[in-house]
Amino acid sequence: MSDTILVTGAAGQLGQRVLHHLLETYKVPASRIIAATRDPSKLADLAAKGVATRKADFDEAAGLVSAFEGAGTVLIISTDALAVPGQRLKQHTAAVDSAKKAGVKQLAYTSMPSPDKSLVTFAPDHLGTENTIKASGISYTILRDAWYFDNFMHSLPHNLQGGKWYTATKGGKVPYISREDCALAIAATLASGKAENKTYTLTGSTSYSIADVASAVSAITSRPLDVVDVSDEQLSAGMTGAGLPSFVVEMLVSADANIRAGNFDSLSGDFTTLTGKQPQTLRSFIEENKAALTA
Ligand SMILES: NC(=O)c1ccc[n+]([C@@H]2O[C@H](COP(=O)([O-])OP(=O)(O)OC[C@H]3O[C@@H](n4cnc5c(N)ncnc54)[C@H](OP(=O)(O)O)[C@@H]3O)[C@@H](O)[C@H]2O)c1
Numbered sequence: 001m002s003d004t005i006l007v008t009g010a011a012g013q014l015g016q017r018v019l020h021h022l023l024e025t026y027k028v029p030a031s032r033i034i035a036a037t038r039d040p041s042k043l044a045d046l047a048a049k050g051v052a053t054r055k056a057d058f059d060e061a062a063g064l065v066s067a068f069e070g071a072g073t074v075l076i077i078s079t080d081a082l083a084v085p086g087q088r089l090k091q092h093t094a095a096v097d098s099a100k101k102a103g104v105k106q107l108a109y110t111s112m113p114s115p116d117k118s119l120v121t122f123a124p125d126h127l128g129t130e131n132t133i134k135a136s137g138i139s140y141t142i143l144r145d146a147w148y149f150d151n152f153m154h155s156l157p158h159n160l161q162g163g164k165w166y167t168a169t170k171g172g173k174v175p176y177i178s179r180e181d182c183a184l185a186i187a188a189t190l191a192s193g194k195a196e197n198k199t200y201t202l203t204g205s206t207s208y209s210i211a212d213v214a215s216a217v218s219a220i221t222s223r224p225l226d227v228v229d230v231s232d233e234q235l236s237a238g239m240t241g242a243g244l245p246s247f248v249v250e251m252l253v254s255a256d257a258n259i260r261a262g263n264f265d266s267l268s269g270d271f272t273t274l275t276g277k278q279p280q281t282l283r284s285f286i287e288e289n290k291a292a293l294t295a
Helices: 013-025 040-048 061-068 087-101 123-136 149-162 179-192 210-221 232-241 246-260 270-275 282-288 290-294
Strands: 005-007 033-037 052-055 073-076 106-111 139-145 164-167 198-202 226-229
Touching: 005 013, 005 179, 013 033, 013 179, 033 040, 040 052, 052 061, 061 087, 073 087, 073 179, 087 106, 087 123, 106 123, 106 179, 123 139, 139 179, 149 164, 149 210, 149 290, 164 210, 164 232, 179 198, 179 270, 198 270, 210 226, 210 282, 210 290, 232 246, 282 290
Parallel strands: 005 033, 005 073, 033 052, 073 106, 106 139, 139 198, 164 226
Antiparallel strands: none
């Protein structure tokens, strides 16, 4: 009989879509799936489909071993605890330690591209978690998700209103991918049941600069959008002035520096290897989200 698959962070955006694809795309029976989250009351829809729901909060290590009991494979979705440096690594380490104690046979983890040479503030948490997983002796699949197209949805509506996009990326490129495609590829690895000690990097099929993205957005929305090159200091001052918390400002400035250094600019065919499909294109993503961008 096939093993049970447990997904942490099941109420998050990525977690919900991974569970959707396990059930609907890869037809994994609900009886083989456990959805774990900090607040299981948010998972009533999944429970109604026959998916077992459990509480799993990485900040409450005491309850994690029982949360993982009976699971053959556990997907650890990296948390969003970015405000306190090192907190994520502590959380993820608690999850790995508990999985080992619970007898989990395979771990999957959502990381980032090249965390070993990244300038992004949270890269050490991902690298530390990858190393902790490898040292645990449990079979693993690391899924390094490139920057989501979806991240544009936070800032682009505002950029389009002002007609300007401030960036410190200086023409650096990123092979963006949609969150939806990441969820599909992650579900594919979980459903395959293979224990292979592999690291995959999930990227789109093309690397784009901010000028490339702005040009496509402008053409599809019929609105002007000028790219304005700024220094890290100017970018930081602008975002601080707009009221963003300092840890978010530092994270976004470090991401632009990482793009400028070319550290994100590496294409991978792993999405197609895992799913047999082509990743969504930039144009398709913008067309799909045109209404939200221009609302
Ligand atoms: N590649 C990219 O561009 C990109 C962009 C955004 C995020 N990410 C990463 O991908 C992850 C999922 O992203 P998302 O888009 O689904 O964001 P999201 O909806 O904000 O999800 C945050 C996730 O963190 C989990 N979480 C937070 N605190 C936790 C804790 N104490 N214990 C266990 N889980 C905890 C949440 O689980 P529950 O609410 O179910 O407990 C939820 O799954 C993020 O957390 C981040 O690491 C990557």
